[in-house]
Amino acid sequence: MTKHLFRSRRRAGFWLTLLALVLASVAHGQLSDRRLGVHWARGVPRLSFSAADLVDDAGVRRALDSGVAKRIVLTAQAYRVGSNQPFASRAFECRITYDLWQEAYEVELGSRRERFEDRAAAVRRCLAVRGLVVGRPEDYTSRQGDRIYFAVRAEFNPISQRRCRQALRGSGGSSDPIGALVVNIVRRDICRADRSIDFRSQPVRVPGGDR
Amino acid sequence: MRLWLLTFGLALACPALVLGQVGEDPSDEAEAAQDSGANDDAPRGVASDEGAPSESAEGESATDEGTEANAASDASTDSPASTGATGSTTSQSADEGDEEPPSDEYPDMLPPSSEEPPAAEAPSLRYYFEGVRIRGNERTRGSVIEGYIPFEEGDVLDPRSEELEDIEWRLRGTGFFSEVAVSLERGSRRGWVVLVIAVEERNTIVVRQLVAGISEGLRRTGDSSSDAVPYLGFTLAETNLLGTGARLGLSLLGSTRAQAIRLEYDNPRLLPRGWRLGAGLFFNNGRHYFGNALVDVSVRCLDDEDMLLPDCVEERESRNIVVFYRRAGLSLTTGHALGANSRLDLGYHLELVDPIGDIPTASTPYGDEVRPFIPNIEDELSWLSLLRASIEYDKRNDPTMTTRGVLFRVQADLASSALGSDYDFLRVRTLFRGWASLPWTGHSLRFSLFLGSVFGDAPFFYQFQIADLTDLVPSQVFEMQLDRRGAPNLLGTSIREMRIEELAGRFDVQYELPLFRGGRRLRRLNAYLNIGLLYLTDPRALRLAPPGYEGAARAPIDLTFDVGLRFDSRVGVFQIGFSNLLGFLNLFDR
Numbered sequence: 001m002t003k004h005l006f007r008s009r010r011r012a013g014f015w016l017t018l019l020a021l022v023l024a025s026v027a028h029g030q031l032s033d034r035r036l037g038v039h040w041a042r043g044v045p046r047l048s049f050s051a052a053d054l055v056d057d058a059g060v061r062r063a064l065d066s067g068v069a070k071r072i073v074l075t076a077q078a079y080r081v082g083s084n085q086p087f088a089s090r091a092f093e094c095r096i097t098y099d100l101w102q103e104a105y106e107v108e109l110g111s112r113r114e115r116f117e118d119r120a121a122a123v124r125r126c127l128a129v130r131g132l133v134v135g136r137p138e139d140y141t142s143r144q145g146d147r148i149y150f151a152v153r154a155e156f157n158p159i160s161q162r163r164c165r166q167a168l169r170g171s172g173g174s175s176d177p178i179g180a181l182v183v184n185i186v187r188r189d190i191c192r193a194d195r196s197i198d199f200r201s202q203p204v205r206v207p208g209g210d211r
Numbered sequence: 212m213r214l215w216l217l218t219f220g221l222a223l224a225c226p227a228l229v230l231g232q233v234g235e236d237p238s239d240e241a242e243a244a245q246d247s248g249a250n251d252d253a254p255r256g257v258a259s260d261e262g263a264p265s266e267s268a269e270g271e272s273a274t275d276e277g278t279e280a281n282a283a284s285d286a287s288t289d290s291p292a293s294t295g296a297t298g299s300t301t302s303q304s305a306d307e308g309d310e311e312p313p314s315d316e317y318p319d320m321l322p323p324s325s326e327e328p329p330a331a332e333a334p335s336l337r338y339y340f341e342g343v344r345i346r347g348n349e350r351t352r353g354s355v356i357e358g359y360i361p362f363e364e365g366d367v368l369d370p371r372s373e374e375l376e377d378i379e380w381r382l383r384g385t386g387f388f389s390e391v392a393v394s395l396e397r398g399s400r401r402g403w404v405v406l407v408i409a410v411e412e413r414n415t416i417v418v419r420q421l422v423a424g425i426s427e428g429l430r431r432t433g434d435s436s437s438d439a440v441p442y443l444g445f446t447l448a449e450t451n452l453l454g455t456g457a458r459l460g461l462s463l464l465g466s467t468r469a470q471a472i473r474l475e476y477d478n479p480r481l482l483p484r485g486w487r488l489g490a491g492l493f494f495n496n497g498r499h500y501f502g503n504a505l506v507d508v509s510v511r512c513l514d515d516e517d518m519l520l521p522d523c524v525e526e527r528e529s530r531n532i533v534v535f536y537r538r539a540g541l542s543l544t545t546g547h548a549l550g551a552n553s554r555l556d557l558g559y560h561l562e563l564v565d566p567i568g569d570i571p572t573a574s575t576p577y578g579d580e581v582r583p584f585i586p587n588i589e590d591e592l593s594w595l596s597l598l599r600a601s602i603e604y605d606k607r608n609d610p611t612m613t614t615r616g617v618l619f620r621v622q623a624d625l626a627s628s629a630l631g632s633d634y635d636f637l638r639v640r641t642l643f644r645g646w647a648s649l650p651w652t653g654h655s656l657r658f659s660l661f662l663g664s665v666f667g668d669a670p671f672f673y674q675f676q677i678a679d680l681t682d683l684v685p686s687q688v689f690e691m692q693l694d695r696r697g698a699p700n701l702l703g704t705s706i707r708e709m710r711i712e713e714l715a716g717r718f719d720v721q722y723e724l725p726l727f728r729g730g731r732r733l734r735r736l737n738a739y740l741n742i743g744l745l746y747l748t749d750p751r752a753l754r755l756a757p758p759g760y761e762g763a764a765r766a767p768i769d770l771t772f773d774v775g776l777r778f779d780s781r782v783g784v785f786q787i788g789f790s791n792l793l794g795f796l797n798l799f800d801r
Contacts, residue, residue, distance in 0.1 A: 046315065067395030067404065069371035074317075084652060092317040097336055097370050100397050100404060106336060108371075110318025113335075133315045159380060 031151060036201035038150070043137030045204070047076055051154035052127040054197050060156050063194065064105070064119055069097040072126045073155045076134050081147040081203050088135025094126035127154060144208035150201040157194040340366040341398035346409040348454075351387055355456040356408055358480055368404060370395060375406075382410065387451045389413040415451040419460065420444070426685050426693035428468050428500065432508050432533045432571045437695055442466035444688045446473075456480060464689050469497035471689040482545065489544040489558075493689075499671055500531040500695040501575065501584060503710055508532060508573035531695050532575070534586055535567035538672070540595070552606045558599040560624075561631075564670060565592050577708050578757030587671045587711075593633040595670065597626035607646065612735065612779055614655040614723075618644045624673070636667030653725035653737075658718075665713040675715035677706075680745040682773035682788065698747070698769045705760045706769040709747040719743025719771070726776075735779040743771045 037048035051074065055061060063070055072094045077086035095108040104115045105122035116122040134150065340362045345353050359381050361374055368375070375393065382391045390411035395404040422444040427437050444464035452459045455478070462473035477489040512523035540562025548554045566588055573584040600623050607616035624638040640663040647656050663675050677698045678684050685694045698706045719741055727736035748767040756765035775788040 063392075066393070067370055068375055068393055085650065090317075090319070092319065095371060099336055100338070100395055101401060109316070112316075129317070131315050132317055159376075 031198050031200040034152075034199040034201065036150060036152070038201065038204045039131070040207050043140055044133050044135055045078070045140075045150070046131040046133055047150060047152075047201075048130045048132070049152065049201075050124075050128045051152065051197060051199075052123055054127055054154040054156055054195060055123050057195055060195050061119065063157065064096055064123070065098050067098050067100045069095050070157050071095050073158050074127070074129065074132075075153045075155075076132060077151050078134055078139070078148055079151060080143065081149055086151070087143070088139040090132060090134040092132075096122050096126065140206050143206045146206050147203045148206055149203045151198065152200070153196060153198045155196040158196070336370055338368045338370065338395070338404040339398070339400075339402055340364060340368045341400075341403040341405050344396070344405050344407045346407065348410055348412065350412055350454040351410070351451060351456070352454045355387075355451075355454065355480075356382065356410070358456070360406065360408075362406070368395075368406075378406075378408070382408070385451070385456065386417075387412060387415055387456070416447065416449050418445060419448045420446040420462070422464075422688050424685050424693075426466065426468070426695075428498070428693070428695045429529075429531055429533050432531070432573070433527045433529045435528060435530060437530055440467050442469065442685075442688070442693055444471070452476075462689060464691060466693065469495075469691045469693060471495045471497070471691055473689060477544075484547075486545050486547050489542075489546075491542045491544075493538070493540055493542075493562075495536075495538040495689065495691055497691040498533050498535045499692050499711070500533055501586070501671075501710060502529075502531045502573070503575070503697040503707055506530075506532055506573050506575045506584070507581070508571050529573075532571050532573045532584055532586075534570055534588065534671075536588065537565040537567060539563050539565075544599075549602075553602065553604045556599075556601045556603075560595075560597050560599060562595045563592065564588065564595055566590060578705065579759035580757075587669065587674065589633055589670075594631060595626055595634050595673075596630040596632035597624050598630065599624050612737070612777070613646045613657070614648050614653070615646050617646070618642070626667075626669070626673075634668055634670055634673075636665055636669035636673065638665045638669060638673055639663065651724075653728065655723050657721040657723070659721070659743075661715070661717045663715045669713070671711045674711045674713055675747060677710050677747055680715060680717050680747055681769065681771040682741065682743075683771060698745075699771075701770040702764075702768060704764045704766055704768055705752065705757045706745075706747060706767040708757045709749070709752075709767050712747050712749045714746075714748050714750065714753070716746040717743055717771075723777070733778060733780050737777045739773075739775055739777060741771075741773040745769050745771055 034049065039046045039048070054072065055064065073091060074094070075089065075091040077090075078088040079086050092109075097106045097108075098104075099106055099115075102115075104117055105119055107114050107116060107122050107125045109126065114125065116125065342364060343357060343360055345356050348356060359378055361378075362368060379391050379393045382388060388410040390409075392407075392409045394407045394409070396407050398404050423442065425439050425441050427439045429437050442464065443466070444462070446460055446462040448458055448460035450458045457476060457478035460473070460475040460477075462471070462475070464471035471494065473491060473493040475489065475491040477487060479487040481488040506529050508527055508529045512520040512525050514520055540560065542558055542560040544556060544558035546554055546556035570586050570588070570590050571584070574581045575584050602621055604617070604619040607613040607618055620640075620642045622640045624636075626632045626634050626636050628635055640661070642659070642661050644657060644659045647658075649655060661680075665674055672690055672692075676687055676692060678692060678694055678696075679686050681698055683699045684696045687693065697710050700707045720743070721739055721741040723737050723739045725735065725737050727733065729735075746766075746768050752767060773788045775786060777786045
């Protein structure tokens with residue numbers, strides 16, 4: 001009897017642990033909510049929002065003053081509510097470089113180049129987004145009337161996988177296919193952005209349709 | 212016996228604990244955007260509606276109304292740029308009848324594979340490079356850090372150049388530092404700058420590999436029963452030896468039946484033009500098991516206290532033939548990157564092979580026949596001298612917790628009497644692995660194909676071993692066989708006759724699914740299931756199958772599988788395979 005009880009408890013414990021792991025993994029997927037301006041024009045949404053809190057970090061601010069160009073990448077993706085497969089996506093990059101001798105911040109957004117006297121203004125130029133078009137009209141035509149939301153990621157100084165691999169290969173020297181433990185621990189640190197924030201919008205309905 | 216083995220295995224709780232793979236693939240679902248210049252992970256959507264604002268607050272209010280005011284107040288007040296830079300983005304809800312593509316002022320990310328900076332209208336910022344200032348390096352020599360800086364005094368320096376950014380990534384990639392910050396400071400003259408590298412050093416003595424388990428074996432030829440003994444192996448490395456940037460590794464394997472020690476030195480920057488130089492010493496003291504069924508052997512007689520009796524040989528049945536040997540040698544290696552994803556390695560290897568005691572005279576069953584045992588080793592001290600070359604193409608998104616990409620490696624070993632070797636052979640091994648992400652977040656499939664062949668007279672430890680092909684018995688560690696068992700023979704084929712052969716292959720598919728993501732200590736927990744088909748034979752069996760096998764059973768193939776957990780923790784990535792435990796159940800007794 002005692003043995004049976006012990007066995008049952010152990011089994012229950014196993015399933016509870018498994019359930020906790022699954023729930024924890026789902027919970028981890030949640031993003032914080034942020035209200036985004038969503039304006040529809042020509043069948044596509046235009047997003048307006050601020051991700052300026054990306055630089056609410058002393059290390060990031062120091063990096064912006066380092067004199068070395070720093071990249072900010074913003075990615076916005078559209079999802080149907082209830083799905084986690086994006087159906088439309090948009091990303092752009094902005095670079096901020098502090099000019100050591102002119103004591104000004106140079107901001108590059110595509111081919112545009114602008115100068116700002118203070119850091120906050122330079123950051124706003126990159127991270128206060130107005131009218132960002134996400135996707136093409138055909139991405140939304142089949143979803144008219146559907147409830148969708150937008151997820152946004154802002155990254156400070158991300159590195160691409162290609163460059164990351166390149167950088168590590170040059171310094172590796174080991175033919176071990178698995179790789180050294182320490183290198184891999186470091187790899188975790190270097191293959192991600194210095195800092196990133198994620199948030200999602202309120203649900204919105206795609207214009208048109210009867211639903 | 213089985214129960215005892217299982218209990219013992221469980222008690223150790225690490226039948227095949229392999230430390231080795233670390234790394235985080237930041238997010239799998241957006242890897243399609245790989246190499247875009249941003250991290251591979253795009254924002255992650257959440258399927259659940261939980262936590263989202265209520266429907267009443269949803270975007271109908273903003274839809275087609277032009278209401279941007281509620282959100283992004285920073286944006287609407289501070290942004291010096293306005294929307295509709297092209298003039299074609301005025302607010303209108305015309306979904307139809309307008310052929311102009313929508314646009315805004317934000318530049319699309321450059322297409323994948325291109326990472327050129329955007330074309331600039333005005334001349335960009337430029338400085339002159341004055342010198343380097345290094346801070347925080349207490350152990351690491353300044354010259355080691357300077358070796359990663361590609362500039363010389365007077366060079367024009369673009370603060371946006373990838374070269375400048377790469378210095379930081381490369382220094383982090385050495386593993387010597389927990390923090391690296393690259394910045395510029397004003398130089399002594401206007402327009403000149405000093406490159407400042409601030410580092411925080413970290414512990415560089417690391418465990419590179421840890422292997423533990425239980426192996427089944429015999430004490431000597433002539434034993435009719437086997438027993439199990441634990442084994443433990445590890446590799447410790449100082450990756451920044453005396454601050455020189457060189458690596459020194461020490462590997463040890465301990466068991467009552469096998470012992471190994473290896474010392475390896477590797478300096479990635481000792482040779483000019485980016486060629487690395489490595490050197491190694493090793494010593495193995497172990498045994499190899501031959502024969503897949505009861506074998507007839509002639510062995511020296513023993514007295515009651517296991518002492519050899521002179522001039523006495525007896526015929527016995529034994530579970531295996533056991534050959535004891537020692538190997539000691541050295542190797543020299545060099546290598547160079549061939550572009551971003553490939554590398555070439557070359558090496559020379561010299562070793563002394565010393566069989567311990569007499570090599571038993573025996574015969575082993577081979578299908579319906581019996582054939583003499585040929586150990587493929589000189590019965591006295593012999594030399595093995597070989598050249599090695601390997602090429603690797605590696606395009607995995609992460610070398611450890613891989614979810615996308617390919618890995619291809621081909622390696623050839625050539626031993627020849629022209630090099631002073633007592634053995635003449637060529638061994639070629641090829642491995643291809645491909646990973647594909649599945650539509651569900653974090654789920655992936657891996658396809659793997661291994662092919663190998665030996666031509667000529669290779670000693671048994673350079674031939675292909677069943678233990679390395681099946682997951683159901685412990686693999687070799689540091690080229691030492693630990694377990695006496697042969698193939699499980701789940702398909703009932705002539706693989707039963709194969710143990711150490713010259714032709715080998717394996718194809719497997721591995722499915723990996725996430726159980727947990729997040730957390731500081733345990734970052735990710737994955738479960739995996741691997742199913743494979745293996746092939747092991749000798750060239751004679753290719754022409755003429757072992758007698759006694761008919762039809763499909765003549766093909767020397769077998770199934771193998773493994774199921775286990777892989778977890779990415781703060782310490783490293785651990786993989787625990789349960790197949791070895793299954794192996795101890797002897798469910799697939801031969």
